[in-house]
Amino acid sequence: MRLANLAGRAVLLVDGGAVDVERLTDGKFGPDIRSVLDNWAVFRAEVADVAIDRAERTPYGPADLGTPVPEPRQIFAVGLNYADHAAESNVPAPEFPLIFTKFQSSLAGPATPVSLPSEGVDFEAELVVVIGKETYQVAESDAWSCVAGLTVGQDLSERAVQGRGPVPQFSLGKSFPGFSPCGPAVVSLDEVPHPDDLAIRGWIGDEVLQESRTKELIFSVPELVAYLSGVCTLYPGDLIFTGTPAGVGMGRVPQRFLRPGETLMTEIEGLGRLEIPLEQGCPTSA
Template identity: 50%
Template sequence: MKLLRFGPAGQEKPGILDADGNVRDLSGKCPDFAGAGVSLEALDAIRAIDVTSLPVVAEPGRIGSCVASVPNFFCIGLNYAKHAAETGAEPPKEPIIFNKATSALSGPFDDVVIPKGSVKSDWEVELGVVIGKEASYVSEEDALSYVAGYCVINDMSEREFQIEKGGQWIKGKSAPTFGPTGPYLVTADEVDDPQTLALSLDLNGETVQDSNTDDMIFSVKEIVSYMSQFMKLQPGDIIATGTPSGVGMGMKPQRFLKPGDKMTVRIEGLGEQEQTAVAYE
């Protein structure tokens, strides 16, 4: 299934894409796609619905983040071999885990607001993993059975805030609009292998990131299992699994976002996003 949320910010409704690519309204048939609303049980209940019986949304308008009110917005750092190389970092021996503030979550086509005082706002296409049931001390063998689905994420980053201001990376990752997510939550049964997905990001029509999830240092199953050794993952949690090479910080000379820049972000089978960078007002 391809699930989505449509409508004005704060008033989104749950929807599903039908076989012809039409948006069907799930309002009243299921809760919003948040927390227990994306549990494996909730997704099974949606599967039991006759999609053709649902009303077609002729003009869905704005598409919101495919998940809402996430309990946790986790990220994995330096998880692509070529990206680690472009930053001059040693490939990590264990996954690097950090957070984005959940208030960074935004729609896949919403404008990205360059934060006040920012001079180094950067882009990062990433495979997003949405957890579908509580995961604690799970094995790698079983880890993918805890995944509700996958989505496209642009893990926006302000590099000065992240690297030059001390402390943890969360400061550079958490500005409002710094978490475009979606357009779809694609359920796990539609993704045969999360380690064979092409992903790319275009900046003003120029492809700057072009890779495949097979370059990930730690696979999705390794990440989910590893994280579950230290915390209980919950339904609705998002994990952004790292970005490939081609970020602005890694360019020579470095290149960062300016107002008017357009990003097109895509992952094979999961859909495409597009954002315009705008100045903070």
């Protein structure tokens, strides 16, 4: 199952187009995404008994899709969660997950243009976890049962703002408009045979920027869900950006940041692709 956001309505992406959830379920779910994720298990059971192959399809393109979870209650992100990225950042691998937040206003769709506020915007290809039920103090062994699905994300970062002050301010530097693109859909776990080991790749044109596998995460998805739920109550639709592998622009010699006119591509095996056009924006006043 691939749950997506088409013109603000919950849809399922299938061969030949998008199926509207509200019409498919005779109004039991939808049109908003929250109504689906808040009742994820019931929705999955309901749709299993519906003949989707006979449902009406709406054609769409990547630019027609919005962020698949437009109103998460919480957005968590994890820093330095690949050993090679920690090494290129000249810091030791963390003993515990390094957690920060991103703000809802930074969310964007899988092909939404992003205006660059400076010449120091960096790229971070990431696997994003979508929580599927209210969760508190879950054991690592049970953590996958709390996940609705996975999607592709980018944790774009304005490095000057991120680095200001006596300590870095991760959240602000990573929350400009469009700095949290996700999509194209929330892919349910039954469609991901090996969710702990997915190829992840980011590139611009012929230039490969990042390439790794999610098995290289220092803290796996179950570890992150267990760790976060040990402190916070997690809610359906919450997002967890799980971290990025090596290759970020700040860690390169010479450094390589995003430029207007480029298209940033990000792909994760079995989940889909982001195609983010980059535009010249107004200089940041932050």
